[in-house]
Amino acid sequence: MSASAQTSKIDSVNIRKIYDEALLRGQSYDNLRQLTGQIGGRLSGSPQAQQAVDWGKVTMEKLGLDRVYLQEVMVPHWVRGAKEKAEIKPAKGKGVALNVCALGGSVGTGGKLRAGVVEVKTWAELAALPADRVKGKFVFFNRPMNAAYIETGRAYGEAGDQRRNGAVEAAKRGAVGALVRSLTLAHDDFPHTGAMRYDEAVAKLPAAALSTNGADELSQLLKADPDLTFELEMSCETLSEVKSYNVVGEIRGSRLPDEIITVGGHLDSWDLAQGAHDDGTGCVQSMEVLRLLKATGLRPERTVRAVLFMNEENGVRGGNKYAELAKAANEKHLAAMESDGGGFTPRGFTIEAPAATVKRLQQWQPLFAPYFSGRFTAGHAGTDIEPLKGQVKALIGYDCDSQRYFDIHHTAADTFDKVNRRELELGGASMAGLIYLLSKYGL
Structure with a gap:
């Protein structure tokens, strides 16, 4: 041998x-x-x-x-505070409560924050929207992870820019908050937190993750009622x-x-x-x-x-x-x-x-x-x-x-x-x- x-x-x-x-x-x-x-x-x-x-x-x-x-x-030292609350407010009919959580590092809403919603899937879509379509609203980033990838980490990495940069890009357009589809291939009611960032050149907007089921529901209701509003309440803060x-x-x-x-x-x-x-x-x-x-x-x-x-x-x-x-x-x-x-x-x-x-x-x-x-x-x-x-x-x-x-x-x-x-x-x-x-x- x-x-x-x-x-x-x-x-x-x-x-x-x-x-x-x-x-x-x-x-x-x-x-x-x-x-x-x-x-x-x-x-x-x-x-x-x-x-x-x-x-x-x-x-x-x-x-x-x-x-x-x-x-x-x-x-x-960031703290979440009380459990977050969110509700879709249609022009007519009952409100629809959604499961949400604050993204890590987000500012709070300072009470209840209520505004209209504009949905986008890409940065190009956001950039193309007229100013009056975005100003004073929540920007809802709803690009799903790519289920075709065998390696799920690749899909996570590609979709993660929405979570990391959504609040900054929404602030540049005069929005009041950012809503982000959770980074998961599962369809369930668990919202996914994770780190996000701010840019000192623009306002710090509250940023929340919606569960995938919640994101799908909000997207569907927006198609039927583009004038609906969204109410968010978060008490998170950085110490x-x-x-x-x-x-x-x-x-x-x-x-x-x-x-x-x-x-x-x-x-x-x-x-x-x-x-x-x-x-x-x-x-x-x-x-x-x-x-x-x-x-x-x-x-x-x-x-x-x-x-x-x-x-x-x-x-x-x-x-x-x-x-x-x-x-x-x-x-x-x-x-x-x-x-x-x-x-x-x-x-x-x-x-x-x-x-x-x-x-x-x-x-x-x-x-x-x-x-x-x-x-x-x-x-x-x-x-x-x-x-x-x-x-x-x-x-x-x-x-x-x-x-x-x-x-x-x-x-x-x-x-x-x-x-x-x-x-x-x-x-x-x-x-x-x-x-x-x-x-x-x-x-």
């Missing part, structure tokens, strides 16, 4: 050990139960976010790692920034301790539910990577660091701070991996790196094929590790089945009961397997 074949066999056996440990004694699921059940939603700046920091630190300390510590970071933390735990490398491999997820979540798939699963999987390496006796040759990032959802302050501190300390980062696509069935990994590095990583695909996670493709790796670009040789995203993710993403439905134990533990094992190889062979 050749040396390379012998090495491959040893690696196959070790990766099997990792999967056995995860499936027989994995702790990701029980850790997630604690995080979601005891703390719940963890919006940046909230008391729950601080509770999550404390929980993450204690949980990693129990693993007996070489080091566990906090990285201080200032974060935004002063709050001190928070990234939570970091690491196993020091046995041979090359100064070379660092980072794996992480974001500890904050939106406030409508428990933040289970987004991104409680990524946090518990990242911690589980360290536990799996310890439990199997596969001490990494390079330092492996798990990071629970704060404030991915509405600012990426934690990701930026981690990269800033790494650069200031002149740390040598080999690779960074992120899990932020839910805890669904593993498929493989997406890689942001030069073509030669992608090809190098793809040589390990056969080792993951038995676990159905051998798809290694070029693609976006993750928001929190993106600031490390230029400091690492490869950014790697954990890639899992995406078909159900946007049904619950940023909604009240993102709860622990939507997570499958085996899918979650398989994902942690996949991540640990690749990090084992990276720590042994580098890039």
Whole structure:
């Protein structure tokens, strides 16, 4: 047997050990139960976010790692306030109540805000409307996600400009508010929150998401009655920034301790539910990577660091701070991996790196094929590790089945009961397997 074949066999056996440990004694699921059940939603700046920091630190300390510590970071503090209310007011007949939620960072309405509605699906449609058709009205952005795409993240990315920029573009035309179709392929009554932005050059308008059923109903009623009005009431506001933390735990490398491999997820979540798939699963999987390496006796040759990032959802302050501190300390980062696509069935990994590095990583695909996670493709790796670009040789995203993710993403439905134990533990094992190889062979 050749040396390379012998090495491959040893690696196959070790990766099997990792999967056995995860499936027989994995702790990701029980850790997630604690995080979601005891703390719940963890919006940046909230008391729950601080509770999550404390929980993450204690949980990693129990693993007996070489080091566990906090990285201080200032974060935004937006609060939703009382539950939002919305109603379609036809010229004749009864009003129709709709399920809505404020977009993250929106200003409130200052009481009840009532105005006409103009519906658009593209920026060009909005630009083409005469000024008197838009001024003093709500602009209703109703472009659905493209259901023809196999990768749902692509559809989310394309439709997301409405949520991010809708309030700014509506303000430029003299509107009083922005209504946005929820970013999901599901047809239901759950509105999806998410970050939006303002531009200091124009007025800050209240911005709300409508459920897909609500958006369809408003669109239909507008066709029958273009002069109907919409009433919205939101009490959200932005408070002063709050001190928070990234939570970091690491196993020091046995041979090359100064070379660092980072794996992480974001500890904050939106406030409508428990933040289970987004991104409680990524946090518990990242911690589980360290536990799996310890439990199997596969001490990494390079330092492996798990990071629970704060404030991915509405600012990426934690990701930026981690990269800033790494650069200031002149740390040598080999690779960074992120899990932020839910805890669904593993498929493989997406890689942001030069073509030669992608090809190098793809040589390990056969080792993951038995676990159905051998798809290694070029693609976006993750928001929190993106600031490390230029400091690492490869950014790697954990890639899992995406078909159900946007049904619950940023909604009240993102709860622990939507997570499958085996899918979650398989994902942690996949991540640990690749990090084992990276720590042994580098890039």
